[in-house]
Amino acid sequence: xxxxxxxxxxxxxxxxxxxxxxxxxxxxxxxxxxxxxxxxxxxxxxxxxxxxxxxxxxxxxxxxxxxxxxxxxxxxxxxxxxxxxxxxxxxxxxxxxxxxxxxxxxxxxxxxxxxxxxxxxxxxxxxxxxxxxxxxxxxxxxxxxxxxxxxxxxxxxx
Amino acid sequence: xxxxxxxxxxxxxxxxxxxxxxxxxxxxxxxxxxxxxxxxxxxxxxxxxxxxxxxxxxxxxxxxxxxxxxxxxxxxxxxxxxxxxxxxxxxxxxxxxxxxxxxxxxxxxxxxxxxxxxxxxxxxxxxxxxxxxxxxxxxxxxxxxxxxxxxxxxxxxxxxxxxxxxxxxxxxxxxxxxxxx
Numbered sequence: 551x552x553x554x555x556x557x558x559x560x561x562x563x564x565x566x567x568x569x570x571x572x573x574x575x576x577x578x579x580x581x582x583x584x585x586x587x588x589x590x591x592x593x594x595x596x597x598x599x600x601x602x603x604x605x606x607x608x609x610x611x612x613x614x615x616x617x618x619x620x621x622x623x624x625x626x627x628x629x630x631x632x633x634x635x636x637x638x639x640x641x642x643x644x645x646x647x648x649x650x651x652x653x654x655x656x657x658x659x660x661x662x663x664x665x666x667x668x669x670x671x672x673x674x675x676x677x678x679x680x681x682x683x684x685x686x687x688x689x690x691x692x693x694x695x696x697x698x699x700x701x702x703x704x705x706x707x708x
Numbered sequence: 709x710x711x712x713x714x715x716x717x718x719x720x721x722x723x724x725x726x727x728x729x730x731x732x733x734x735x736x737x738x739x740x741x742x743x744x745x746x747x748x749x750x751x752x753x754x755x756x757x758x759x760x761x762x763x764x765x766x767x768x769x770x771x772x773x774x775x776x777x778x779x780x781x782x783x784x785x786x787x788x789x790x791x792x793x794x795x796x797x798x799x800x801x802x803x804x805x806x807x808x809x810x811x812x813x814x815x816x817x818x819x820x821x822x823x824x825x826x827x828x829x830x831x832x833x834x835x836x837x838x839x840x841x842x843x844x845x846x847x848x849x850x851x852x853x854x855x856x857x858x859x860x861x862x863x864x865x866x867x868x869x870x871x872x873x874x875x876x877x878x879x880x881x882x883x884x885x886x887x888x889x
Contacts, residue, residue, distance in 0.1 A: 616790045632787045636834040640769030640876070643781035 578619045579627045583650075586657040587691045590702020591676040595658060598676075599694035599701030600683045602650060602657045608682035625652035626660070644668070648675070677703065729860060730816040736858050737810060739865040740821055748803050750796050756789040760859065760866040763788065767872045772848070799841040800886040802828040818859040818868065825852050828886060831878055846878040847886070 584603040589595040598605070611617055611631055618630040628649045634641050647663040659679070662670045669675060680703050682688075687707045694701055739758070746754040763785040770778040783791075795801070807824040831848035832838050852874035859868045 614790075616786045618786065632783070634781070634783065634787060634791050637771075637779065638773065638834055639771035639776035640779035640874075641767070641781060642779050643783055643787070 576619070577621060579650075583625075583627065583652060583657065585691075586652060587655060587693065588679070589653065589656040589658040589676075590680075591673040592702055595653070595656065596700075596702040597656055597691070597693065598680055598683075599690040599699060599704040599706075600680070600688060601691050604688050604691075605679050605683055608686055608688045609679060610682070622649050623651070626650065731812060731819050731858065731860060731865065732816075733810050733812060733819070735865060736812070736819045736821060737808070739858060740805075740808065740810075740823065743867070744803060744805055747795075748801070750798060750801060752789060752793040752796060755792045755795075756785075758866055759785050759788060760861045760868045761785065763867055763869065765870045765872070767874060769872075770875045772876045772878045797841070798829050799888050800830055800847075801889075802826075802886050818857050821854075821856045821858055823854050823856070825854060826850070827852070828884065830881075845881055847881055847884055849877050849879055851875050851877075 584606075585601045587597040588600050588602045588605045590598050600608075606629075611629070615631045615633045618632075620628045620630065622628045626649060628647055630645065630647045632643065632645045635644055636642075642665075644665045645663075646665075646668060648659060649661045650657050651660045652658075659672055659676050662672060662675045664670050669678070684703060684705045687705070690699070690701070690704070690706070693699065694704065694706070697706075699706060743755075743758045746758060764782060765784075765788050766780075766782045768778050768780050804826045805823055806826060807822075809822045811820045811822075813819065827850040828847050829850075830841070830844040831846045832844055838844065852872050854870055854872045856870040857868040858865055860866075861868075
């Protein structure tokens with residue numbers, strides 16, 4: 551019995567450390583979720599030809615804003631973007647919370663919350679989010695890699 | 709074998725010794741000194757590690773133009789830390805604490821610290837991209853009263869929350885000498 555005391559204690563310590571590391575990790579959607587095609591704002595939800603990760607990178611969300619992912623359901627995630635901007639009367643907290651949901655092979659923007667002065671209309675936000683990847687001709691998803699591909703607001707490189 | 713068991717027991721007890729629960733006035737005063745020094749160094753990781761996991765900061769800020777309404781904001785630790793990082797760009801910064809009062813809670817688990825500060829740093833106009841750190845005409849002087857709750861987290865003292873009421877004024881760059889550091 552005594553011989554087992556040491557290894558048992560070691561097991562408790564290692565287990566405790568593993569639990570601590572697991573709890574400290576920030577949650578985030580899977581790579582598969584981020585690589586889904588971002589849906590357009592039309593009634594048919596036509597694909598935009600860009601993955602969600604491409605849309606986010608093109609919009610610079612990995613820049614000076616802080617970003618936090620929160621699970622909003624089984625196949626749904628909310629991305630909170632926050633920053634402090636300087637105005638003439640002092641620092642101002644600005645935020646945008648985007649909720650994305652998986653739908654088949656696409657990911658759709660379901661709702662937007664934002665600080666005063668920023669739009670919360672979903673259609674407008676989808677259009678705004680797609681301006682950057684379309685303007686930069688970001689890398690499209692495989693479906694749109696060939697010539698003649700069509701997508702919501704998609705502007706293939708000539 | 710006994711020695712190994714004793715060593716393992718000791719190793720298990722070490723984290724328990726970090727389970728400090730009560731705070732004293734002296735510890736809190738030393739902690740605030742440490743936090744002020746971290747702010748003077750403008751080193752974000754050091755500033756950040758003194759804030760608790762669920763740290764919240766509320767700030768009311770009256771800008772130098774009195775005719776404009778003050779801004780109010782509430783931010784969490786993540787954004788606070790990101791913002792602290794931007795302080796590292798300043799080459800001239802002065803922080804003075806002019807008053808401090810520490811009130812220990814009856815259960816001795818937290819302390820309420822009320823402190824008055826005067827910060828002096830370059831004022832860059834909003835939206836302006838300075839060509840060099842010297843590209844400014846005025847220093848901003850921010851006088852604030854901070855009310856913070858200090859408590860113990862993972863055995864260490866941390867700020868649990870801060871409410872700041874700040875007032876900004878501008879002074880000519882030539883009117884004050886702040887060393888570069």
